[in-house]
Amino acid sequence: MTTRVRTPTRVRTPLPPPVRRARLLTPPGVYAPQCDTALLTRALYREDIGDAAPVLDLGTGSGALAVAAARLGAEVTALDISWRAVLTTRVNAFLAGQSVTVRRRDLTSYLPRGPYELVVSNPPYVPSLSWEPPRRGAARAWDGGLDGRALVDRVCDVGARTLRTGGVLLIVHSALCGVDTTLSRLTGLGMDARVIDRELVPFGPVLRSRRAWLRRRDLIGEDEICEELVVIRAERS
Numbered sequence: 001m002t003t004r005v006r007t008p009t010r011v012r013t014p015l016p017p018p019v020r021r022a023r024l025l026t027p028p029g030v031y032a033p034q035c036d037t038a039l040l041t042r043a044l045y046r047e048d049i050g051d052a053a054p055v056l057d058l059g060t061g062s063g064a065l066a067v068a069a070a071r072l073g074a075e076v077t078a079l080d081i082s083w084r085a086v087l088t089t090r091v092n093a094f095l096a097g098q099s100v101t102v103r104r105r106d107l108t109s110y111l112p113r114g115p116y117e118l119v120v121s122n123p124p125y126v127p128s129l130s131w132e133p134p135r136r137g138a139a140r141a142w143d144g145g146l147d148g149r150a151l152v153d154r155v156c157d158v159g160a161r162t163l164r165t166g167g168v169l170l171i172v173h174s175a176l177c178g179v180d181t182t183l184s185r186l187t188g189l190g191m192d193a194r195v196i197d198r199e200l201v202p203f204g205p206v207l208r209s210r211r212a213w214l215r216r217r218d219l220i221g222e223d224e225i226c227e228e229l230v231v232i233r234a235e236r237s
């Protein structure tokens, strides 16, 4: 078998200055902002978000992206299945002096009304041992089902159905769950999709604990120690 060794050659500044300055509480059980959050935040800052533009954050966690979008002047709605995340985002928005509408919703069944100008999402995307993502517990923030795509696919669908014409979906996920699969899905949904950023990051504790299983599934090479994160931008035509 070929050995694919990946080394982190492009790990960059973790967060843009306005986000680094933000005070974000991340109590136990709520996803603390990481490289994926930072990549998506950078992408968000590159968008020309109009004043009071309706923005939707799917799987808001600590509210890092929701608060960042609100700072840019957007009118933000943030959704998460976890009550802890919902309450944390409310507190973080308050501490940042920003107004964010935060609701507890399960994305697998809920379809927001829209239309939105921008949808951002850092969904759970790690391939995990069972087909269904977990119903509870901290792993709900990262486990995306057997192929890692349970929530990724859903976010693509929700984005396509809730964006206005010309609206933009920004999604970050690992290459382990299939970049081409996401691009094809979005194209099939009538979106003009492309990768706008990528970064190699060392495996964290979750992927390190699954290395043998990921190797057996041929998702990683023998000595692989990094995963590639990608940010995909899709515009609704």
Ligand SMILES: C[S@@+](CC[C@H](N)C(=O)[O-])C[C@H]1O[C@@H](n2cnc3c(N)ncnc32)[C@H](O)[C@@H]1O
Pocket: 031, 032, 033, 034, 036, 037, 058, 059, 060, 061, 062, 063, 064, 065, 079, 080, 081, 082, 085, 105, 106, 107, 108, 121, 122, 123, 124, 140, 141, 142, 151
């Ligand atoms: C990787 S975390 C991202 C948190 C934050 N947006 C960030 O970038 O730091 C994914 C979030 O999705 C939420 N989530 C998982 N399954 C969900 C579902 N079915 N419906 C809504 N939110 C869900 C988790 O609770 C978690 O807060």
